[in-house]
Amino acid sequence: MNAEMLLPEPRDNLVYIVDDDVDVRVALEALLQSVGFQVMTFPSSEEFLARVPISARACLVLDVRLTGQSGIALQNHLMRLDAKLPIIFISGHGDIPMAVRAIKAGATEFLTKPLRPQELIDAIHVAFEKYDERSLVDRALASAKTRFDGLTAREKDVMALVTAGYGNKETANILGISEPTVKAHRGQVMKKMDAESLPDLVRLAQELELPIKDR
Template identity: 55%
Template sequence: MTEVPATVIVIDDDPAIRDALGSLLRSVGFEVKLLASVSDFLKSGRPDGPTCLVLDVRLPGQSGLDFQRELSRGNIQLPIIFITGHGDIPMSVRAMKEGAIEFLTKPFRDQDLLDAVHVGLARDRVWLENEKALATLRARFDSLTPREREVMALVVTGRLNKQIAADLGVSEITVKVHRSQVMQKMRAKSLPELARMADKLKVASGEPQGS
């Protein structure tokens, strides 16, 4: 399966800076999108593959810092490298606290930007892989019947089959059958592995889920 290429998105209202950054990034093999404003980004959307955003602090309409805060509030993962000709320490501290990869003041060294882009893309690549793995787990969990989900929620707390049977008002044999189905459908090789899956999925433990 072909890997989706990484993309660097540059948002800067100065055409000369956009073009210069675009040339620099393309020269080392990156896919690049050059945009003049946050609204342009919102219209075009985020690419499918690993993505990093090179964002000017001062932009027409919504500022770069305000956009970063909006993404954070929406729990939208997107590595950001800020560039600015008007930076100050409080501004850079705010950006870094909100999770920015780097805060570069113009003029900056090309290598400093490229290093930050590599960090940002690596971070996004890991995040996308984790999201893909979580989506696979969710699909497996969705394949369970309501009763199997109840059994899974109780199994991962360490309760014995006979205790689960009493909790659910069924026979111990029935619990064993459901437990076997859960392990098979979730593709868990052991109870600790199933417990880790339940933790990632935030499966309610201890309380039987509605059937």
């Protein structure tokens, strides 16, 4: 594995390798450390689960066929735990149906052995990019949820109706309040939700999965 390789950015790039072949673990550890990744290796899914905090910012390079719990079983287990860890599957068997299932279940890549060094490194870069993108989305959603929780009950009612397409007059009739009061609540909702426009507010309502009001 002596091909010219791109160096990762100097940040906390932690890669977990789970493979029951010691030669593969040693080779991949040497490869990834040589280009600046931090690496931890494990011979089994069970040892990985026993030793690793799955909430860490990291990438998992995972063999499909393992002694004990398989790589696919580990992926399913991590999904049940709602782990955000991006997974790159590696396999010496080229099992296409298995690869399709793994990708559909959320794996970022499925590579076949013998691995090409740059292909693996590129896949890990992509995995970290996807992890960071998802983290940004999760933080934005959490922030929106906090802002929504800060609305009064009446403001939540107004938000649900106006984002469902009801006008101020219709909203006032449904809630049994005056139209100026609806406008005042609507203004407070826009301010508290940090929405610059109605489309912004609609997008936030969709992200928060607010109940859809029947017209």
